[in-house]
Structure formats: structure tokens, C-alpha cells
Amino acid sequence: MEPSCGSRGPGPAAAAVAAVLPAGGSGERLGGATPKQFCTVQGRPLVSYTVGAMERISWISHIIVVVSPENIEKMNSIVEKYGHKRVTIVRGGVTRHRSIFNGLKVFAENNFSNQLLQKPEVVIIHDAVRPFVEEDILSKVVMAAKDHGAAGAIRPLVSTVIASAADGFLDHSLERARYRASEMPQAFLFDIIYEAYQQCTDYDLDYGTECLHLALKYCKTNAKLVEGTADLWKVTYKRDLYAAESIIKGNLSQQVCIITNVKEDVAQVNFLLHESLKSRIKDKKYAVEETQKLVDMLEKSNTPLLYPVVLISVHLDVSENTSCSIGMEELTRIKKFAREVKKKNILLYGILFQYKDCLLLQETVNSAAALILALIMDRNPELIGQLLVA
Numbered sequence: 001m002e003p004s005c006g007s008r009g010p011g012p013a014a015a016a017v018a019a020v021l022p023a024g025g026s027g028e029r030l031g032g033a034t035p036k037q038f039c040t041v042q043g044r045p046l047v048s049y050t051v052g053a054m055e056r057i058s059w060i061s062h063i064i065v066v067v068s069p070e071n072i073e074k075m076n077s078i079v080e081k082y083g084h085k086r087v088t089i090v091r092g093g094v095t096r097h098r099s100i101f102n103g104l105k106v107f108a109e110n111n112f113s114n115q116l117l118q119k120p121e122v123v124i125i126h127d128a129v130r131p132f133v134e135e136d137i138l139s140k141v142v143m144a145a146k147d148h149g150a151a152g153a154i155r156p157l158v159s160t161v162i163a164s165a166a167d168g169f170l171d172h173s174l175e176r177a178r179y180r181a182s183e184m185p186q187a188f189l190f191d192i193i194y195e196a197y198q199q200c201t202d203y204d205l206d207y208g209t210e211c212l213h214l215a216l217k218y219c220k221t222n223a224k225l226v227e228g229t230a231d232l233w234k235v236t237y238k239r240d241l242y243a244a245e246s247i248i249k250g251n252l253s254q255q256v257c258i259i260t261n262v263k264e265d266v267a268q269v270n271f272l273l274h275e276s277l278k279s280r281i282k283d284k285k286y287a288v289e290e291t292q293k294l295v296d297m298l299e300k301s302n303t304p305l306l307y308p309v310v311l312i313s314v315h316l317d318v319s320e321n322t323s324c325s326i327g328m329e330e331l332t333r334i335k336k337f338a339r340e341v342k343k344k345n346i347l348l349y350g351i352l353f354q355y356k357d358c359l360l361l362q363e364t365v366n367s368a369a370a371l372i373l374a375l376i377m378d379r380n381p382e383l384i385g386q387l388l389v390a
């Protein structure tokens with residue numbers, strides 16, 4: 001008997017779109033005691049970036065994060081600390097498919113979680129360890145799922161796929177151009193993917209890796225394949241975590257608020273420094289503020305600091321004499337202050353800008369700008385409170 005795999009169109013009770021993020025794995029291939037979805041990048045768990053990416057999309061009505069039973073409390077604290085909304089945490093299973101199935105049940109079975117959420121028309125399934133997902137690809141797979149029942153992001157293969165014979169020698173290889181790597185996000189009409197999971201065998205649940213396959217096998221639904229972007233990759237090995245950190249730092253370093261003090265005698269230096277920085281930073285805002293006042297502002301703002309905030313205090317030494325005008329007492333004060341604000345997730349660095357010879361001003365400005373960019377990019381907590389000489 002043909003399984004009833006739900007209608008192609010949205011049911012009357014259908015809400016908009018929901019997302020299920022499987023985050024219940026142990027991350028064996030990455031190694032270490034902490035499952036990769038909870039490994040921190042810039043002090044923030046990887047899963048929080050992925051949840052944040054989904055939250056930024058207003059038409060995703062609900063986000064289901066599926067975690068193993070022993071990590072439910074940890075996930076609850078992440079949701080609270082980073083102010084995540086529209087999130088429901090669900091108990092995972094021993095395999096990825098079982099976790100995803102559990103995530104879907106929250107929309108269909110009363111007794112599965114303490115709240116039955118309105119069934120979505122379309123459900124996105126996206127690995128929680130794929131943090132770099134943008135609205136464009138999500139919109140494409142959702143629209144394709146609405147039209148075709150299922151859709152998934154794909155990417156060109158980097159390596160050729162080969163088949164090994166029982167004796168461990170090459171049996172045959174596949175013509176790489178005819179194949180693609182199945183990535184995430186994927187999207188399905190809820191009724192189709194839920195029916196597929198209800199129909200599938202334990203073997204599928206325990207050994208399968210492809211949701212699109214379940215929709216085809218059990219609901220005769222050929223998923224629409226959507227070309228994805230290069231940053232949809234999954235954090236699997238340690239190198240992937242380093243790559244994720246580098247990308248996140250790079251993104252953060254393009255958002256800079258340049259604070260300068262207001263004293264007239266340094267207006268020229270401020271202007272030149274801004275000019276030198278603005279050619280190298282995409283998304284910059286300017287403000288004039290004293291460092292302490294800025295720290296107080298950050299402290300009083302009740303929005304959680306999702307990332308370490310980099311503050312760079314530029315100390316101008318315009319004295320005529322050759323020796324440095326900043327003594328050990330001031331250096332110690334700066335270091336102490338930096339340690340204090342570090343507890344508030346603020347990384348404070350110092351730049352000593354010695355402006356003695358106007359002929360060298362532009363050179364010194366460029367050196368200061370290069371140091372500032374390096375500090376913003378590197379965000380090394382070991383350098384806080386140090387005074388680097390431009």
C-alpha cells in the first residue's frame with residue numbers, strides 16, 4: 001500500500017517554517033572530551049552561532065535543538081546566556097537520524113515534549129555544526145521544498161568517489177562530474193519527512209546519513225537539489241574548528257567601532273588614524289568617548305556580549321623629550337584595568353603613539369593602524385593590558 005506521505009500543499013493548521021538542528025552527537029572524529037557542537041569559538045559554543053544564524057531569519061517560527069540527554073542542561077544555559085529566543089530543546093537519539101526524528105516529533109506528538117508546537121508547513125533540517133548558513137540558501141531550499149516536497153543543498157565533490165573491492169583494492173571509481181556532495185540545509189514539507197521517518201526501518205535510523213534518501217525511499221519524493229555556497233561545510237575534524245574560528249574572527253574584525261578622545265591637540269592624529277583605518281575595515285562606526293565611559297556603557301547594556309569586545313586605548317605621547325612619558329605606574333594601571341574588564345568579556349589593549357617628529361607622523365599613523373587591525377583580528381587574551389608602541 002502506498003504510504004500516505006501527506007499533501008504537497010500546506011495544511012490549514014500549518015504555520016510557516018521551523019528548523020530542526022541535530023546537536024546530539026559526540027564529535028568523535030574531532031577528538032577531545034567536549035562534543036564539537038559545544039566547543040567554543042571566541043568563547044561562544046559553536047551551536048550558539050548556528051542557532052543565532054537561524055534566529056536572524058524572522059520567517060523561521062521555531063528552532064528545535066536536539067541534544068543528548070546529558071547535555072540538555074548545558075544547552076539550556078547556552079540559550080539563557082546568549083539570549084536565544086524561539087528555541088525548544090529536545091532529547092536526542094543514539095544516531096543522527098534518531099535525533100532528527102525526535103526533533104520532528106515535537107510538532108506531531110503530544111507526549112513527546114511538554115509542549116506541542118504548531119506543525120510547520122515546511123521544516124528545515126540543518127546540522128548544528130554548520131554555523132555559516134545564510135538566509136539566501138535557506139530561502140531557496142524552503143521554496144523548493146514547498147514546490148517539490150523536499151530540497152537540499154549540494155556542493156561539488158572535492159575528491160573522487162571510489163569503490164573498494166573486498167580484497168582492499170580498487171573496484172571502480174565514479175565519474176566525479178556526475179556526482180555532488182549532499183550538504184545542509186535541507187527542507188521538507190513537514191508531512192513528507194515525518195511520514196518518511198515513521199515508515200523507515202531501524203537499519204535506516206541506525207546507519208543512514210541522508211534525509212533526502214528517506215523522502216525518496218518512503219514517500220517517492222525526489223528532492224530538488226540546490227547549489228550551495230562554500231561555507232556550508234560541516235565542522236567534523238579539529239581543522240574545521242580552526243577554520244571556523246578564523247572565519248568568525250575575520251567576520252568580527254570587519255565590525256569596528258573607532259573611539260577617539262576629544263582633545264583638540266590630537267585632532268589631527270585622530271583624523272589621520274581614522275583615514276588609515278577606514279581604508280582597511282569594511283563596517284566601521286565612529287564614536288568619541290573615554291575608555292572608562294565606554295566600558296561603563298558596555299557593562300550597563302543588558303544585551304549579552306556575544307563575542308569578546310576589543311577596546312584599544314591609544315595613548316598619545318606628544319612630549320618633546322625623547323623618553324617615554326608613560327611610567328611603570330601607568331603601565332601597571334592599564335594592565336590592572338585590562339584584567340578587570342576581561343571579566344566582562346572586554347579585551348583591552350594599549351597603543352603608545354609617540355608623535356615627536358611631524359615628518360614621521362603618517363608613518364606612525366600607519367604603524368598604529370596596522371597594530372590596531374592585528375589586535376582586532378587576533379583577539380589574543382594574553383596581550384590584554386599591554387602597551388604596543390606604534
Ligand SMILES: Nc1ccn([C@@H]2O[C@H](COP(=O)(O)OP(=O)(O)OP(=O)(O)O)[C@@H](O)[C@H]2O)c(=O)n1
Pocket residue numbers: 021022023024025026027028029030035036037066092093094095096097099100127128129234235236
Ligand atoms: N546521535 C546523534 C549524532 C549526530 N548528531 C548531530 O548531527 C550533526 C552531524 O553529525 P556528525 O558530524 O556526524 O556529528 P557527530 O556524530 O557528533 O560526529 P562523529 O561522527 O565524529 O562522532 C551534528 O550536529 C551532530 O551533533 C545528533 O544530533 N545525534
Ligand SMILES: O=P(O)(O)OC[C@@H](O)[C@@H](O)[C@@H](O)CO
Pocket residue numbers: 096127182183184209210211212234
Ligand atoms: O554523516 P555525518 O553524520 O558525519 O554527517 C551528516 C552528513 O552526512 C549530512 O549532514 C549531509 O551529508 C547531508 O545529509
